């Protein structure tokens with residue numbers, strides 16, 4: 001590791017949890033192995049993603065996102081809300097901007113403790129997802145998967161909202177054990193950069209129930225970008241309107257796919273868990289929890 005002591009904050013968005021490290025004043029780079037060690041729930045801080053805050057010349061902060069397996073990615077909806085809340089509190093403002101590898105996001109804090117992030121415009125072209133081969137209609141691609149119990153999942157919608165998502169529409173999301181087959185779908189050859197895999201059930205034209213297997217992290221309590229990708233895919237396929245409530249195991253995210261400019265507005269809560277210090281000594285990581 002390129003650091004010996006660094007403080008962290010443990011936060012979550014609807015149970016999707018993060019170790020947030022601050023490299024703005026104290027410059028360091030994490031390797032994939034170091035991020036995995038921090039994410040380890042037995043020996044590290046324990047989290048789905050490691051978030052590193054860095055200086056930005058285009059926004060109030062740059063947010064680097066590393067999955068629990070160490071892979072670096074372009075977007076994380078729940079972490080965007082957490083970082084938005086942190087930086088807004090630091091600056092004493094209600095609106096802040098966050099640069100990510102996928103672009104600059106605008107975050108707004110409302111008086112009710114919720115944070116709204118403009119997640120930008122979704123992309124649906126097969127090269128944008130990306131997919132390994134041309135698919136003429138990304139509202140339902142030609143992928144079909146036979147599950148170990150013989151049932152078939154087919155025709156997922158796909159979308160890129162800064163990261164790749166595949167959404168399988170089913171009648172009952174609880175009738176499937178996503179943990180047993182999510183990993184194989186994440187690595188299906190149709191997804192050259194792997195993908196986040198969701199099962200989605202339409203409750204009514206304003207409500208969708210969602211379970212997510214996250215690329216690089218496995219099953220999580222909530223995934224903000226999956227909520228965005230699901231909402232836009234639901235609207236695109238005529239399953240819902242453009243304003244929906246996405247119900248995840250960890251709670252509810254509100255999504256509005258704005259008609260004026262196609263930007264996705266994601267609204268949800270953030271939570272502070274505890275703070276602490278990471279120390280590297282003799283090549284091993286120790287975690288001291290301070291509050």
Ligand SMILES: N[C@@H](CCC[C@H](N)C(=O)O)C(=O)O
Nearest residue numbers: 076077078163215223224225
């Ligand atoms: N939990 C996040 C998504 C994190 C990245 C994702 N696993 C990927 O690899 O694309 C969210 O709330 O969006």
